[in-house]
Amino acid sequence: MTATLSFTPQVTTNAAGLFNTSSQGYTQGDVMDDPAVKFQLCTGVLSSSASTPLWGGIPIQELIPTAPSQPGQDTLGSTIIQSTSIATISGFSCYNQGYNGITTPQSSAPLFASGQTAPYYRLGSNARIVLPILASLVSLDGDQTNVQVTWDFTNNQISTYSSGTALPVRILKVSASGNLCVNYASGQANWGPATASTSGAMALCLI
Numbered sequence: 482m483t484a485t486l487s488f489t490p491q492v493t494t495n496a497a498g499l500f501n502t503s504s505q506g507y508t509q510g511d512v513m514d515d516p517a518v519k520f521q522l523c524t525g526v527l528s529s530s531a532s533t534p535l536w537g538g539i540p541i542q543e544l545i546p547t548a549p550s551q552p553g554q555d556t557l558g559s560t561i562i563q564s565t566s567i568a569t570i571s572g573f574s575c576y577n578q579g580y581n582g583i584t585t586p587q588s589s590a591p592l593f594a595s596g597q598t599a600p601y602y603r604l605g606s607n608a609r610i611v612l613p614i615l616a617s618l619v620s621l622d623g624d625q626t627n628v629q630v631t632w633d634f635t636n637n638q639i640s641t642y643s644s645g646t647a648l649p650v651r652i653l654k655v656s657a658s659g660n661l662c663v664n665y666a667s668g669q670a671n672w673g674p675a676t677a678s679t680s681g682a683m684a685l686c687l688i
Contacts, residue, residue: 506659507683510537510576512602513609521606522577524598525561533563534592535599536663536670537576538612540564540632543603557598565634567646572603573610573688588669604649604688611660612650613638616680619657626651626687637665639684651687658682 512522525543527535535541544560564570574593576582579600582591593599602608614630615638621628629647633640639648660683664673673681 505656506661507611507656507685508576508661509611509613509663509683510539510574511611512575512577513685515607515609518602518606518608521602521608522575522600523558523572523603524600525559526557527593527595527597527599528560528562529595531562531595533665534594534668534670535561535563535574536582536590536592536665537574537579538610538663539574539637540570541572541574541601542569543571543601561599561601567632567648570604570632570649572601572606573608573612574599574601575608575610576600585669588671590663590665590670590672592670602688606688608688609653609685610688611683612686613662614652614655614680614682614684615640616657616682617641618684619655619682621652621684622655624652626653628652639686649688652684653687654685656683656685 528544541561542564544562546560576591577600579591581597582593584591602610618630618639618641629642630639630652631642632648660681661672662681663670
């Protein structure tokens, strides 16, 4: 005879009218907390040759810092700059511990200018970072995590793979709505659901 109860203890309810808040969705450039990964966080100095500021959730390339110009000077980390091809991607910028990101009333999302330090995680760090993704790719829900995708360097988002080198990430989860993405235009960046070129969809990626 099987031992049973007259009720199901695992069932939970959320009664209407209680003080509950929906927290569905992701924020671009956010890295999930993980005690095994947090010490992999790096900081680098954005190159003076960068054509635009840096913000969270952007692929970067890492350059060996130049030797100090004077004795006693030390570097603040590697030199980093936005990647322009899959082959040059060495990591992704993030907002974790990016306390020096600049915000203004006209530009609410933190930006990092040339000469500033910016946080990032290298490929192979096993960090789980939120990256923008093409709206049609939310259909990847239920697919394999190692599905091949690429990066759209014009619209700064994960895009459909066709040929060549795939973006070296694993997609763990996709979110079609309720997300915050960075809308950058004319030197200013603001939080928003989408722009004309982006859908606001986000992917949680293992890098």
